[in-house]
Amino acid sequence: MFHVAPTTRKRKVRIATTSLSGCFGCHMSLLDIDERLLALAELVEFDRSPITDIKHCGPCDIAIVEGGVCNAENVHVLRELRANAKVLVALGACAVNGGLPAQRNHLDVGECLTRVYTHRSEGMKGSVPSDPELPLLLDKVHPINEVVRVDYFVPGCPPSGDAIWKYLTDLIDGRIPRLEHPMLRFD
Amino acid sequence: MTKTGKAHETELDRVLDRNRRDRGRLVQILREAQAIEGWIPPETVTAIAQGLGMAIGEVESTLEFYSFFYRRPRGDYVVLFSDNITDRMLGNQAIFEHMARRFGVARGEVSPDGLVSLDFTSCTGLCDQGPAILVNGIAIPKMTLRRADQIHDLIRSKVPVSDWPKDLFEIDHNIRRADMLLGSDFMPGSALKAAIAMGPEAFLTEVKRSNLRGRGGAGFTTGVKWEAAKKAQADERFIVCNADEGEPGTFKDRVLLQFYPERVFEGMALAGFVTGARHGLVYLRGEYLYLLAPLEEKLAELRAGRLLGRAIQGVEGFDFDIEIHMGAGAYICGEETALIESLEGKAGRPRIRPPFPVVCGYRNKPTVVNNVETLCKVTEIALQGGAGYEGFGTKQSTGTKILSVSGDCERPGIYEYPFGVRVGQVLDDCGARSPKAVQISGPAGTCLGIREFGRRIAFEDVPTAGAFMVFGEHRDMFAVAHNFAHFFAHESCGFCTPCRVGTAIQAKIMDKIAAGHATQYEMNELQHLHDVMRTGSHCGLGQTAGGAIADTIGKFRDDYEQKLARKDFEPAFDLDAALARARAVTGRDDADSHMLDHA
Numbered sequence: 001m002f003h004v005a006p007t008t009r010k011r012k013v014r015i016a017t018t019s020l021s022g023c024f025g026c027h028m029s030l031l032d033i034d035e036r037l038l039a040l041a042e043l044v045e046f047d048r049s050p051i052t053d054i055k056h057c058g059p060c061d062i063a064i065v066e067g068g069v070c071n072a073e074n075v076h077v078l079r080e081l082r083a084n085a086k087v088l089v090a091l092g093a094c095a096v097n098g099g100l101p102a103q104r105n106h107l108d109v110g111e112c113l114t115r116v117y118t119h120r121s122e123g124m125k126g127s128v129p130s131d132p133e134l135p136l137l138l139d140k141v142h143p144i145n146e147v148v149r150v151d152y153f154v155p156g157c158p159p160s161g162d163a164i165w166k167y168l169t170d171l172i173d174g175r176i177p178r179l180e181h182p183m184l185r186f187d
Numbered sequence: 188m189t190k191t192g193k194a195h196e197t198e199l200d201r202v203l204d205r206n207r208r209d210r211g212r213l214v215q216i217l218r219e220a221q222a223i224e225g226w227i228p229p230e231t232v233t234a235i236a237q238g239l240g241m242a243i244g245e246v247e248s249t250l251e252f253y254s255f256f257y258r259r260p261r262g263d264y265v266v267l268f269s270d271n272i273t274d275r276m277l278g279n280q281a282i283f284e285h286m287a288r289r290f291g292v293a294r295g296e297v298s299p300d301g302l303v304s305l306d307f308t309s310c311t312g313l314c315d316q317g318p319a320i321l322v323n324g325i326a327i328p329k330m331t332l333r334r335a336d337q338i339h340d341l342i343r344s345k346v347p348v349s350d351w352p353k354d355l356f357e358i359d360h361n362i363r364r365a366d367m368l369l370g371s372d373f374m375p376g377s378a379l380k381a382a383i384a385m386g387p388e389a390f391l392t393e394v395k396r397s398n399l400r401g402r403g404g405a406g407f408t409t410g411v412k413w414e415a416a417k418k419a420q421a422d423e424r425f426i427v428c429n430a431d432e433g434e435p436g437t438f439k440d441r442v443l444l445q446f447y448p449e450r451v452f453e454g455m456a457l458a459g460f461v462t463g464a465r466h467g468l469v470y471l472r473g474e475y476l477y478l479l480a481p482l483e484e485k486l487a488e489l490r491a492g493r494l495l496g497r498a499i500q501g502v503e504g505f506d507f508d509i510e511i512h513m514g515a516g517a518y519i520c521g522e523e524t525a526l527i528e529s530l531e532g533k534a535g536r537p538r539i540r541p542p543f544p545v546v547c548g549y550r551n552k553p554t555v556v557n558n559v560e561t562l563c564k565v566t567e568i569a570l571q572g573g574a575g576y577e578g579f580g581t582k583q584s585t586g587t588k589i590l591s592v593s594g595d596c597e598r599p600g601i602y603e604y605p606f607g608v609r610v611g612q613v614l615d616d617c618g619a620r621s622p623k624a625v626q627i628s629g630p631a632g633t634c635l636g637i638r639e640f641g642r643r644i645a646f647e648d649v650p651t652a653g654a655f656m657v658f659g660e661h662r663d664m665f666a667v668a669h670n671f672a673h674f675f676a677h678e679s680c681g682f683c684t685p686c687r688v689g690t691a692i693q694a695k696i697m698d699k700i701a702a703g704h705a706t707q708y709e710m711n712e713l714q715h716l717h718d719v720m721r722t723g724s725h726c727g728l729g730q731t732a733g734g735a736i737a738d739t740i741g742k743f744r745d746d747y748e749q750k751l752a753r754k755d756f757e758p759a760f761d762l763d764a765a766l767a768r769a770r771a772v773t774g775r776d777d778a779d780s781h782m783l784d785h786a
Contacts, residue, residue, distance in 0.1 A: 072766060072779065072780070072782055075762060075782060082755075082756075108768065109768050109769055109772075110768045110769065110771060110772040113769065113772050113773070114772060128772050128773050129773065130773040130774050130775050132775065132777040132779055132780070135779075136766050136769045136770065136773065136775065136779070136780045137766075137769045138762075138765040138766060138769070139765045139766075139767070139768045139769070140765065142758075142760075146758055146759065146760070147758050147762075148756055149706075149708045149755055149756035
């Protein structure tokens, strides 16, 4: 069903992944490669990723980014990944185009926050959270290529497990990654 | 200027009746309906839709497409500044700002008293005598601060444009080099007489022998086009004169239409004579509105002289008449199938070819679409024969070509040369002292650097529709390409994604470079975008929209590189400013609520 080059390489490929302003759907799709996860584990090791729970990433080969950039923390995480990775990949609709979170771009972010936190029913009075621990929202949600240099874009909402597998194995085996219909899709 | 409901209704009815309530004339109807109040209110859209038996959405689809149709109130005086690169080089920005300041109105807005609105528009075809403006559709060349003040005073005292001093509207022909076409006298009717004497078959053979190729840029053989339309099975055929001279930097058709109209019309009649078409249509670009009245007059004169109408020159069965359609500010309508769509009253979106217009064009009938200059050339062939004509120019590009020269030279204007002339020769003749580059055939054409000035104007070397914009050594070629990028983003018809999105991204990247935020990454992106648009776009607009950028990057890379940031990447927006709104709402000002750029 699938073939992976024999694992004669000396060093495993080091991969970092993160979900910025996304829904983790793309990470779920990565898990959808199913039993091929075992083959992937032969080839790669993970740095910062929800899989390892490492908080800050070190030098790595590939950084896979899900989600767009919606707040200050997203910017810091994304820049850290860019600084450490040889290849940075925008995975899925939000990272590529801003996606669903970018639907708020035609609204004023201040208005959004006030509406959500202070206009409560039944006389409850709230206020916009101001804890410095919380990442502050940017006025617009940006696709990641507007904040850092991006090497590859893998579209899809989410990209299918097959597409992610094809892309990763191409890249790891040193081929030019190539996705064609029906794997290359934007929905 | 608002009219009462009733008066408006009757006026609109008159417009509809005048256009025979023909939905194919929707663009003309909208143009005339807009003249009532200066814009098109929603009630007018509804009334037009009802009057023509169309859905409101269909009317809106056409209305939205053209930049000279307005869906919101405009000033009583609409002042549009031509914004071609040649206008910029002549200082149009400063004049615009001066005028905006004097009227106290911002770009694209209407002054509070509803008197005036000010905006920019694409090239108006007066590059040899710019900066140019349009006031209520009528062109004024050679703008200066003084003229701007004069116009300001005229508008302030509400003088109707028709009563403005005539010298404001004086447009020179600037013919600097006349050859075969511009230099010869022409007796109206003489070409028809010669063709009638030969008969349609023999005349077609002459046109084919001459190897005349279309002067609109594409260079298709005219005789072959005519023959195809003649042979197509149909009960009706059309001859269309493409006078939608929208390519920035081109203005030779304006001169031909203004000073040689009888040649153009007679050329159309000749095409009718050969193909059997009885109807001719001139698609005149909206920017040339001031030519409409004199052209109509000329048509009436030709009809009176039996050079148009029924039984032309007494030949029974040779009936041919011409109607003028006005465009409404859409560059894409210069593409022949988009032009046909527009003639049919629709948005000007290019059709899929084949079928080609010669088989299935206007109203799905065989249609010959010829450029203004091409139609003038066929009168020469009627008079001199194809063999004589063939002697001029080069083997593959016979005859002469009219160039519209503008930019950094002492004598901008119209130059007619036999094909095969070297670019350097033209530069010498027009008095270009120290040229750095020439943009040939407009933004969609080719940019040539000094090392290529030995190349020749001909279909087999550097083909052109006529534009010849000269840039002196002090010019920044990035600024030129930047201007073109915005032109294409504005003029993309929006039909296909590579062009609609590609031209917009391209313009954004060029803005980013201009602002000093771009890096090598963006340079690669531009090349990549060009490849996508070139191979993936539906029509020539998208296919060529990245050409000028690719050319200037290749030949004048320094003009780009000195603007690049020496970094891996830099966002086009200010991250700290992007946090300002949320800072204000949360009342935070801690270190984490700021992002002072470190990258």
